[in-house]
Amino acid sequence: MKSSDEGYASPTATHPATGPDVTPVTSAPARPRKILGGLSGKMKSRVETACWWLLSVGIFAGLWEFCWYVGWADPLLMPPPHIFLSNLPEQFKFFDRGNIVGSDDTGASVLGVLAVILWTTMRVVVGLGIGFALAVATGLLNRYNRIFGNLTLPTITLLAPISPVAWLPIAIFLFGIGNTPAIFMVFVSVYFIIVLATLNQIDNVPANYIQVARIMGATKRQMYTRVILPSILPGLFMTLRLNLFAAWMVVLIAEAVGVGSGLGQIVMMARNTFNSSLVFFSMTLIGLLGFLLDQLLRIVQKRLLWWIDQEGRK
Numbered sequence: 154m155k156s157s158d159e160g161y162a163s164p165t166a167t168h169p170a171t172g173p174d175v176t177p178v179t180s181a182p183a184r185p186r187k188i189l190g191g192l193s194g195k196m197k198s199r200v201e202t203a204c205w206w207l208l209s210v211g212i213f214a215g216l217w218e219f220c221w222y223v224g225w226a227d228p229l230l231m232p233p234p235h236i237f238l239s240n241l242p243e244q245f246k247f248f249d250r251g252n253i254v255g256s257d258d259t260g261a262s263v264l265g266v267l268a269v270i271l272w273t274t275m276r277v278v279v280g281l282g283i284g285f286a287l288a289v290a291t292g293l294l295n296r297y298n299r300i301f302g303n304l305t306l307p308t309i310t311l312l313a314p315i316s317p318v319a320w321l322p323i324a325i326f327l328f329g330i331g332n333t334p335a336i337f338m339v340f341v342s343v344y345f346i347i348v349l350a351t352l353n354q355i356d357n358v359p360a361n362y363i364q365v366a367r368i369m370g371a372t373k374r375q376m377y378t379r380v381i382l383p384s385i386l387p388g389l390f391m392t393l394r395l396n397l398f399a400a401w402m403v404v405l406i407a408e409a410v411g412v413g414s415g416l417g418q419i420v421m422m423a424r425n426t427f428n429s430s431l432v433f434f435s436m437t438l439i440g441l442l443g444f445l446l447d448q449l450l451r452i453v454q455k456r457l458l459w460w461i462d463q464e465g466r467k
Contacts, residue, residue: 230429237430244434247419266438273415274442276332276404277397280339285393288344292351297377306352313345317403321410335407335415342403343396350392354385387461390454394447401443416442 214234220226221233228236237244248265291309295302320341324334358381366380408417416435423431455461 232430232433234433237433238437240430241434244431247422247431269414269416269419270438270442272332273404273408273417274446276335276408276412276415277339277400277446280336280404281343281393281397281400283336284340284343285347285389287340288347289351289389291344292348292355293377293382295348295352296355297373309345309348313349317342317399318406321407324407325410330413332412335404335412338403338407339400342400343393346396347389347392350389351385354388355381358384383460387454387458390450390458394450394454397447397450398443401439405439 217226217231218233218235221228221231221236226233245262245266248269291305295306317338320338321334324337328334328337362380362384363376366376371380404415405417405420408415409421412418416439420432420435423429423435
């Protein structure tokens, strides 16, 4: 007698040739790539840095706007960004293409703003360039020639603590009113610091660099030009970048008092006329220019110091 289950095929029945019947399982959908996953490492780092910058500035501006909204910030004294940036033509009329502060004959345009920005930037860049080059040369000569060092180092050490602002009357006495006093002020603000930094960097050059150069028969001149100078330049460029912001403060003071034009004079005129919107608009331009010049110095540093990798290793 046959069982009633005869001929019934179980779902898990085993076939001698193919094994157990297994229902195919579809693969899970691929996870979407991350937003920055397709970017290179350097580009991803730049995008992340830009996002953090935007977030930081956005939070600062948002807090400022919130203080205005709840009545904590007086719009006449502390106008929020949406106020002092809402009427740009009114701000532009104080910027003249002929670099004549207060003239509205050729102002009221972006070209006038760019002209004033270029004049101030020129004074900073020229003063920094001259001060850096002469300071590095002075520091090298102090260690290269003992007599020169003994004659100049005491005077440099004596003048270094004097604030650059104290040099403003002397700059006006010597050069009068114009671009030269502002350039001289920027020069003074970086020269003495870079000289002392150069001396410190030379004294801290690794001794094995000097020993290897001597073993290979390098002369004293070759020692300074091919060993010591490449070793100290990375640290000196960092010192220069730190003093860039001090140079900006000095040039604004010089423009407000001894030049008669530029962003410093615009800020002074805004203070005298109690134009708070113009004050904060000028401060915004100064902050953006300082940031862009710092980025430019970083690019120049990478181009000139080609033997230094991205992580600062030689």
